[in-house]
Amino acid sequence: MKRQPSEQEIRDAAPRLRDGPGPGSPEARALDETWSDAPGLIGWFSAINHKTIALRFVVATMLFFGAGGILAALMRLQLARPGNKLMGPDMYNQVFTMHGTTMMFLFAVPVMQAVAVYLVPLMVGTRSIAFPRLNAYAFWVFVFGGLMLYAAFFVNAGADAGWFSYVPLAGPDFSPGKRVDFWAQMITYTELSAIVEAIVVITTALKLRAPGMTLNRMPLFVWAMLVTAFMILFAMPAVMLASTALIMDRLVGTHFYNPAEGGDALLWQHLFWFFGHPEVYLIFIPGLGFISAIIPTFARRPMFGYTAMVLSLIATAFLAFGLWVHHMFATNLPELGKSFFTAASMMIAIPTATQIFCWLATLWTGRLNFKTPLLFVLAFFFILVLGGLTGIILAAVPINLQVHDSYFVVAHLHYVLIGGAVFPLFGAFYYWFPKFTGRMMSERLGRWNFWLMFVGFNVAFFPMHLLGMQGMPRRVYTYQAESGWGQMNFVSTAGALVLAAGVLLFVINALRSWHAGAAAGNDPWGGGTLEWAASSPPAPCNFHALPVVHSRDPVWQPLPSGPPAQPPLPTHVMGLTADERQLLVTTVVDARPDVLHTFPRPSIWPFACAVATTVLFTASIFTAWAVVWGMVPVAIILTLWFWPHRHETARHLAMERKP
């Protein structure tokens, strides 16, 4: 059998067109064709274009957000008055666990990664995410993990030990049945997906930047996603280890968390919060990235304090790993240790404040353009500062002990997460929607959407501070009328419904605008980063000629200031093969052109591999041996995924230049 391609085959496979000429040229048409996903059903499951996968990813995470929101509304309805009979304690336990789990694992982190998968390649001026097939695999694994959790919920096997599944409650003695096992395996799915996405984003940001985009010129949003991705690498393994140990305790009789056999329940809390606290910043730092993208555009000036902003992001990431014990102040840890974590918790306010002052300086000295995205950003300031203040209060051990496990904590975490991540995210949707779809969202509906969400949010969550201080514990399915908490709970429920109406209006606005919105053009807001140089929506290859970058805001300043250089500086790249998926790889720090990498074509293997992974993970809930036999199809599919075709090799050999 002849496997190596012949000379003739290699000559026949030689590429014919090289890029460089702009839109409209035969080369540009070839590029569009080269980078498109295939049509048809198989083509749909084989798609790997980063924009296709990212939009599906965003829609999937938003559907989970909707599901988590409905669960939240059900909880609020149950709590609207004392002694309510809408649901019993068992259902309520499942509902609040599913709500927290959905929002943390199926919405907050993945939605940020999904947006990054769309925007990072555009912002750094390239045609694809690094590892597009792996990216598709991560998406499918995520979807299947989420669906498994909800399938279990619908057959009354919904997780019910809280989104952080503390042992001993979540252990084999107090949670028999399969509920917690589904929760633990959901962790395996979503964290696998998140880790893969993190690696994809890191490689894209470090190696695929346009020539001239030194690290010092990388957009702040890309910096935020890069820092987030690095945090994921070091935080997510903790929860995977913890949940694997939990499921082994439950299924094969290990004793990690069993004190009777030398195990320790606090081990769970340490491992979980070593992940769980950085998790908060995994959600929050992308939000900071959105804000740093939106503010310069709507203040119509470059960002003030770029270097300070980047250093603050990095400092936040480091400090985030030194805070986990502040979730454990109510345990019997040494008091000196707690003091250290109090200090670290307060210290993280410094880089956050630095960024807030830089944004304020940018806004103060800019000419403001009050559009919906900016409104969401301004709301961030208001809500996050309140959430940050209660955070500082909670960092003090004595107060923490007083309000531990009360609604004060619920109020605090929602102010931080919704203010720090969800409001910027909605602002980001309004900001980039024209780029995603080519159409503007309605400003009028946008304002209604904003005010309903802003008012609804505060009415829903502000009273919880007071309820918490009055002693209302969290995770209770009801309370007595004599407690006097009924009125404020009713107000809170009313606020939650207003908030839900705001989100609904967003959905209506998005759907309407997708079909009937005003045409956007390439750069409707006058933004300065490279995604605004691409068409809206971008062509399959993003850029028909890759840009060469000479400043931090390449759309505002395509060439260095001063008299034109002689000879003229390059503005774009030429010479990449247009009928192959060839991309320019640049050096990490200076973004000098280095290597031409040929990217793979669309393939069904990532989807097939995700299906095989799903069989492995789900079956292992029922039999530990699935870990062994389930590996066989995964290994076979990965091998087929890797193994090159002769024609593919011929094409590569025709282009090959040795280093």
Next chain:
Amino acid sequence: MTAARVRGTALDVSSLPTYGFSHRSIVWWATLGMIAVEATVFALAIATYFYLRSHATTWPLAGKPPDLLWGTINTLVMLGSLLPNHLAKKAAEKDNVSRARLWMAVCLAMGLLFLVIRIFEFRSLNTGWDTDAYGSIVWTLLGLHTVHLVTDFYDSAVLTLLLFIGPLEGRHMQDVSENAFYWYFVVASWLPIYLVIYWAARLH
């Protein structure tokens, strides 16, 4: 000359190489990312070991520490595999396919050897995963590392097969180089785990 050149207002990159070794390759960065993740898992598992130990009055909780023989032999075999691994890497970077084949095959033979010895290691732990928390963490540490041995052995085997029968291109030499990079990690990560499993249970 393989460098980008300015032509008018365009930067011509058509003469750049189509692959490169080490940090020039994007796959190298992905491998480094996986190494960061897996090293974190190992570090946390080791931290768990010492956390559990700090709560115990005797350690091991019951019974005796693992027997040293097989674990120590395996450590030497793994360290020995670094030589053919290094030679395979160098051969690949010099674009010498036949040498890369040879040393990859030697690596695989040693891989097979340490997988077999690993079975004896499990048998000499002197505890079960369901005996007590000590047994659980020791089995988990050894199990985690074994998963790495198995997966690394398998993907090295696939790559070696490709070197012998597959349609080859220059970029597969880059794959050999990165495969060797990962092998270094699998061996290097064993050393702290070896010390913890076999020696931390002996120190008091």
